Amino acid sequence: MKSSHTEICLDLIKNRRSIRRFQKTPVTSHQLALLQEAAELAPSARNEQPWFFCAIENQEIIHQIEQLAEPAGNCYNAPLLLCAFADKKALEPVKDTVFALANIMYTCEAIGLGSCYINFVSDVFNCPAYDKLAGALGVPEGYFAVGALAIGVPAEEKPVPTDRKKNIFSIVQEDAQ
Template sequence: MNLGTTIIKSRHSVRSFKETPLDEKIIDEALACAHLAPTAANRQPWLFGYITSKETMKEIAALTDHGSFIAGAAACFAIFGERDETYYLEDCSAATENLILALQGYGIGSCWVAGDKKTYAEEIRKLLGVPDQYTLVSLVPAGFPMDVTIAKKKDIEAITFRERFTQSKTV
């Protein structure tokens, strides 16, 4: 196993965080990694924000349908895509994953909270003062994990195939 696969395999969703603030250098590094994600035709149709204000994170948490834990994070990253770009969702999803993995490399837990197509996306865009040409793709609350719980994943054999799929697999 190499460092990259170790980081990927150790990553899991974290929804309870310690009070410890994040170092600005780590935030900058995570944002730099997000902005290096691949994009269709190198369009880079995104805008990245990060919030450390407890009051603003409480407001964001109250707007979401499954993100109440955002209020307890050390920071919350908001990834927006240019709504008129054809592949903004794919591009911003790649950037979100880069951000999450960069944070994991520093031992910082996070949880991907959906933004695209959610009823609260527009309210959060307005709350953060983001221009109208952007739409919320994802929120990533982050911080040092309070505890570690790892959800069981499906067996790899049940979800993969080689060459051609056959129905002989049992799930």
């Protein structure tokens, strides 16, 4: 029999979907604090916690970042673009930062927000032509972009889940004696 905590956790995982239409409602400071806490609690190699996040609420800056991509990117008019960066000197910077992003995505689901992973943002921030952009937004030296999340209150029904691939485990057990 599953505990209620297990059921809640699995429901979050089952129900989370990428959202591509958002209400104009801003993410509250309380919600943002919960997302920050979720990132801080993510696992990381040697507990390095090599991530840094830039929360962009300024729509003009978000649209400018969209226009720097080739072709132009789309953040779906989300009220918050949360850009994820990783320390270049870390042992597993990308994997660790992706764990933090996953924590944030599931926390969004838990608190009534939607999210969508935005990949083009890393191409923009990591492009040598825009090497000053991250620093201008408060990102420390020595970090590179991993990706971003468009976050906000969903303005659409969650997409119907597609069939999930089965038989994805190989189970190697102790020999029965």
